[in-house]
Amino acid sequence: MALDLAYTPAQQRFRSEVRDWLAAHVPQAPLATLESEAGFAQHREWERTLAMGNYGMITWPAEYGGRGANLIDWLIFEEEYYRARAPLRVNQNGIFLLGPTLMEFGTAAQKARYLPKMAAGEEIWAQAWSEPQAGSDLAALRATAVRDGDSYVLRGHKIWSSRAAFADWAFGIFRTDPASERHRGLTFMLVPLRHPGVRVRGIRQIHGEPGFAEIFFEDARVPLDHRLGDEGQGWHIAMATAGFERGLMLRSPARFQVAAQRLIDLWRSHGAEADPALLGRVAQGWMDAQAYALNTYRTASRLMAGGSIGVEASLNKIFWSELDLDLHRTAMSLLGARAELVSAGAPGPADDWLEGFLFSLAGPIYAGTNEIQRNVIAERLLELPRA
Amino acid sequence: MALDLAYTPAQQRFRSEVRDWLAAHVPQAPLATLESEAGFAQHREWERTLAMGNYGMITWPAEYGGRGANLIDWLIFEEEYYRARAPLRVNQNGIFLLGPTLMEFGTAAQKARYLPKMAAGEEIWAQAWSEPQAGSDLAALRATAVRDGDSYVLRGHKIWSSRAAFADWAFGIFRTDPASERHRGLTFMLVPLRHPGVRVRGIRQIHGEPGFAEIFFEDARVPLDHRLGDEGQGWHIAMATAGFERGLMLRSPARFQVAAQRLIDLWRSHGAEADPALLGRVAQGWMDAQAYALNTYRTASRLMAGGSIGVEASLNKIFWSELDLDLHRTAMSLLGARAELVSAGAPGPADDWLEGFLFSLAGPIYAGTNEIQRNVIAERLLELPRA
Amino acid sequence: MDFTFTEEQTMMAAALRELATDLCTPAVLRQRFEGAEGGAEERWQRLAELGLFGVLAPLAAGGMGLTDADFVLLAEEAGRAALPEPFAEQAAVALPVLARCGADREVADLLPRLASGTARIAVAHPRNPLVNVPPSPTHWLLCSQGRLALATADGVQAVERSSVDAGRRIVEVSAAGEAGRALAQGTRADALGAEVLARGAIYAAAQCLGLTARMLDIASSYVRERNQFGRPVGSYQAVKHHLASVAVKLEFARPVVYAAATCAAGTDPGSLAAASHAKLAATDAAELAARTAIQVHGAMGYSWELDLHFYMKRAWALSGAWGDRSFHARRMQRLLLEGALPLGPDHTFAFSA
C-alpha cells in the first residue's frame, strides 16, 4: 500500500539511536560563532565528533566513510539533529556538494585523497563560484586557470565565498581557455586556500560578521591533479554540484519546524499585547513548515523510487526562503519595540530572532534568486516562452 | 498657510446644498441594473434629473452646461453623492472622457452639436477602443475608416466597449491610413451606434450580465464631420482622453470609503465567528480608503495650484484597484459559507458583496493592466531602463 | 514510510479523468450554468459503472474496501473537471461514516445501494449549510449538534439556493435537527459529525487541488498563445512570476491534502489539524489561481464565453464549504496553542494514520 505515512520499525529504531547519541554528544553550551576563528575551530571539532559516531554523512556510501543511508533516514537524522539543537554544520560544502561531485567526476586518486579527510572533518571546504561581475549570471565569470607545464596558474577574484575565511580548500570553476565565452572553456578546480598567491579577505555582512569572503588569486600555482574532470567540462560539473545544492540534503525541513515551534512559544509569551492578526501569521508559519516537511518526504519517496529532482528544486527554493523570511518577520513583529536589540554575548530570544531575521533576508537571494527560480518554473514547468 | 486641511465656509455651504438636493432627488428604490434596457432607461432619466439640478457635470465650464467648479468641490460633490447612495453614472464616458476631449480638440460646431446633449443626459456615449487582438496593446488595432468622398467608411470589430449595448454614440480610433502601422495613421471618430452597418452585440461577463459589448462595423458610412481633430492625429487625441480617464474625476475615493464603512458593519455582524486576522484586513481596508481619499485631495490641490498629473495616475490606478479587490475579498471571507449566494431579485448583503467582488476582479485589468502601470512607474518615475 | 501513489491509484484517477473528458467538458458545464441538466444522469451512471461510489465501501457491501489514500486522487480529478455532482460527498463522506453504523438494519441495506450508486445521498452539516445535492436524491445524512440522522429524500424540507457557481445544484435544509431518524446521539453523534466535517473538508480540499491545476493549465495555455506588443503575453516576466507563484502554492498544498486523507477518520488533534491545514492550503491555492488566471487573461478572462469562470466559481464556492476559512483558521490556531498537538520536527506525522 502506498501513501503509507507510518515509519517502519527500523526507522523508529534508527531515530532512537540518533536521539540517544546526540543526547550524549551535543555540546551543552552553544559553540562560539562560526564566523570567529575560535568558533570555527569548535565547529571543526564537532565535525570530528560526528565522524567518530559515523554520523558525519550518513548518506555517503560506506566505502567513503558513510552508512549508505537512504533519504528517509536522512530526514529522520536531521529531525533529531535540529530537535537536539546541535551545532551548525561547518562541513556542509564538502559533504553535501563537493563530496557527491567527487564521487561522480573524480579519479580514484582524487577520491582517495579528498573524501576520507572530508569525512573525518579534517579538511573544510569553501565554495568559490561568484565573481564581482558574475553574481546571478555565473557564466560571466572571468577568473582564469592557465596551464603552464605541469601546473595551472590561477588569476582572478572570487566573492561571496561561504566558509572561506577559515576553511582549508575551495572549489570553483575557472576559465582555462581565456578566449572562451560564457559556458564554454571553463574548468572545475580544487584549490588550497593557504597557498602562495591565494589571499582571503572576509566580507562583513549586514550583521557585522564576516560570513562570506573574497578570494584573490594572484598567480597561484596548483598541480594538474587539482583539476576535477576534463578541461572545458567545468560548467557541466558545476551544474551537477548545483543540482546537489538544489537537492534535498541542504535545506532540512526540521530547521523551519524548530523555528515555527519557537515562534508559537514567542506568541505564548508576547501574544497578549499583540495584534491578533499576528496569530494568523504564527499559525501560517507552522503550517508552511509542516507543508515543507511533508513535501520533502514526498520528494524523498519519489527519488527513492527512481525519480529525479528537476524543477521541484526551484519550487522548493522559493517556498523555504519565503517561509524563513515570514517566520522571522512575524517574530520581529511580535518582539515589537525590543526587536532591534542586539544582546551581544548573552543570547536572548530577541537576539536569536534578529540574527535569524538578517540571515533570512539572504534566503530569497542566494543559490539562485527567487526571481530566477520563478523564471525557471514558468519556462520549464509551465512551458511559457522565453522573452 | 498651506497644508491647511479645513474646508472653507463656501465649501461647507456647497456640501450642504448638495446634500439637501440629493436627499430630495435620489430615487428611493434602487434603479434596475444598467445592464438591462429598462435599467439603462432609468439611469438615463436620472442623468436628466441631475442635469436639471445643474449637478450633471459641475466641473464643466458654465458655457457647456456646468458650474465651473474646482476639483475640491468635485470631491465634495462625490462624497455626498456616494453618501446618498445615488445611482451609478451611465453618462460617465461622455462627461469625464469625451466631454473634455471635445472641449480641447473639437470644432465650434462639434462642441455645439455634442456637448449640450451630453450635458442634458440626452445622448449617452460608449467607448470603442479595444479590438480582439488589441487589448493592452491598443496600437495593434486594425479597424479602418477609409475616406470615400464626403464620408468615412468604417470596417472592423471593436470589443470591451462599455455601455455600448444601449448607448447612442461611441467614440474611438480607427486606421484612416490602412497601410500605416502602430501609432501612426489613426484617426479619432465619433460614431452613431444606431446606424446602418453598425451592429452591437452584448458580451456576457462572468456575472452573467452584458456589461460590455462588441461593435461590428460593416461598411458603416459616416460624414466627414464625425472626425475629431485631423486625420492621423487619433493616437494623440486618444492619449489625451486616456489622460482624462487617469485623472481624478472617474474613480472617486468616496466609493471606497463607503465600501470600507460597509465592511466595518459586516465585521460587526459577522466578526464573532471570524478569524481574528480578518479584523486586521477590515481595518487595513478602511485605512487604505482613507489614504486614497487624502491622496486625492493632495493631487487635487496640486492640480489647482497649476500642477499636472503624470505618473501619479499609474500609482493611483494600482492603489485603488488593489484596494477594491482587498475590500471585497475580505468581505467574501467574512461571509464565509454564504459568500457564494446570489439572491436574485432581493439584494441582500451577500449579493451586493458578491457582485462587487466580481467587479473588483476587473479593476487590475481595465484602463491599463496593473502590470503595465508598474512598468510605467518603473520607467518614468524610477527611471529604470526599458527591456 | 512511502509518500508516493501506486500505479493502481493513479490508474483509477486516470479513469475518472477519462470519464470527465467525455462527460464533463466545458460545454457541459456551460449547459449547467444555463440551467440545463447537462448530462448529470449519464455521469452518475458512468461513475457507478466504474464502481467509483464503492471505493471506500466494505467488500461485504459490494465495495472495493479501499482506503482514503486510494480515494484522494479521485477527488482531485473531480475538482479538475469541476464535476457538478456530489461524488465525494456520497462516496467518501457519507458512505464511510454510515459504514460505522452498519449494525443498523436500514443502514446495512443502504450501504450496497450507495456503493453502487443506485441510492443517492446528500449530506448536511452545520458547517456546510449549502448542500450540493445529487440528481434525484434518495436519502439525506443530517448532522446536527448531538444527532446524526438518516432521512429519505421526501422527509427533508430543502429550499433551492442560487450560487455564483451554477454548476452545482445547492439547497438549504430547514430543521435538519428534527428530520429523519437518528442513527446516533450525544457524543457518539458528535464524533461521527466531526468525521463527516473532516471528510467534507479534506475532499473539498482535494477538489481545490484539481481546480488549481486546471486553472493553471488554462492560464498557461492562454498566455502561450496570446500576443500583445509583438510577443506572447507569457513571455513577460510579470506574467511568468504570477503563474509560477501559483505553481508553488499548488506544489506545497498537495502533500498536505494527501497526508490529511490518510487520517480522514482520525479524531485526534493531529488529524483535526491535518484536515484544517488541508482545507486552508488548498483553498488558498485555488483562490490565488483564480485571481491570477483572470488577471493574465486580461479582459478576456472576464467574459462568460471563456471556460475559465466555471473553475473559478467552483473554487470560490468550495472555499466556504465544509468549514470556511475562519472556521479552519481558528481551529488550527486553537490546536497549536492548546498544547495537545505535538509540535517540532520529530512530529511531522503526528496524526493517527
Add this chain to the structure above:
Amino acid sequence: MDFTFTEEQTMMAAALRELATDLCTPAVLRQRFEGAEGGAEERWQRLAELGLFGVLAPLAAGGMGLTDADFVLLAEEAGRAALPEPFAEQAAVALPVLARCGADREVADLLPRLASGTARIAVAHPRNPLVNVPPSPTHWLLCSQGRLALATADGVQAVERSSVDAGRRIVEVSAAGEAGRALAQGTRADALGAEVLARGAIYAAAQCLGLTARMLDIASSYVRERNQFGRPVGSYQAVKHHLASVAVKLEFARPVVYAAATCAAGTDPGSLAAASHAKLAATDAAELAARTAIQVHGAMGYSWELDLHFYMKRAWALSGAWGDRSFHARRMQRLLLEGALPLGPDHTFAFSA
C-alpha cells in the same frame, strides 16, 4: 482646504537636506556604526544655527512659532539622511508638549534653551522604552502612567543598549516613574503623555517616509547600473515591479503622515486614528522598501560595505519605536469598532486640525 506645502516649507526642508548632505553622509553613518561619535556635535550645532530646534517653539521662547505642518517635511528629511540624533524628539515631541507647561518656572527657563539647542532633552515613554539620546543630554522628559516629569540628565538612571541600528545611541531608563519632578499628574499627565506618544509616532512615521524614499533611490540607482545576463538588472520586469510597488506604498503613505501632522496635538478619536494610521502606513512602506532594496541588490545588498543597511536598520528600529505595529493596529481596530470615530466619505478630515 489646501493639501500642498508652501515654498517656505519646502525651502526649510531643503536647508536640512543640505546640512545632511554635508554632515550626515553615509561615511559619517559608517563611523557611527563603528562606534565613533561621527560628527554628532557638529550636526547638533548646525541644526541649532539654522534655528531648527525652535520651529515649533513660541516666539516668546525665541522660536519660530510655526506649526506641525511646517515641521513634517523636516522630519522626513531627517529620515532620508538617517540622522542619528533625536532632532524630532527634541523639537517636535518634547518642546511643544513642554510649552503647555509654560507656567512652570523651570520649564519657562528651559524652553528657550531647548529652542536654541543649548539644552538637549531625551524623551521616555512606556511605548518608547528604548530612548534615542542626544549627544551630552541635559534633560529628560519622562512619561509614565499618571505622571509627566522633567529631570536633569544626572537625575535619571539609564542603561545603554545595543541596537541593530548602531547609528543611534539608545538607552533604557529604569524607574522612569520616580525620577525627576512631576510637571503634571493624573489625567492631565496622561493627556500630555498621549500627545507625546502621538507626536513621537507621527515624526517616526515622517522619518520612515524619508527612509523609504532614500532606499528607493539607492535601489533604483543600483539596478540602473548593475548588469547581469548582458543587460541592466533594472530592465527586468520583476525588478521593475518590485520597486514600483514600493513607490505605490510611499505615494499613499505620504498624505497620511502629512494629514496626521496637522492634528499632532489632537486627542479626539480622529487625531488618534490619524497618528496610528500614519505610523502603520509609513513603517509598512519602509519595511517593504528595505526588503525590496536588499532583494534587488542581490548578494551585494547583504554586505556591510554598501550603504543600504544604514537605512534599512533605521527603518526596522523606527518600526518598533513610539508604539509598535501591534499597538497601533489594535488601537486603530478599537477606534474603528467603538463608534466614536466618524466613518464615511464625508468624514475624510474627521480630526481636529
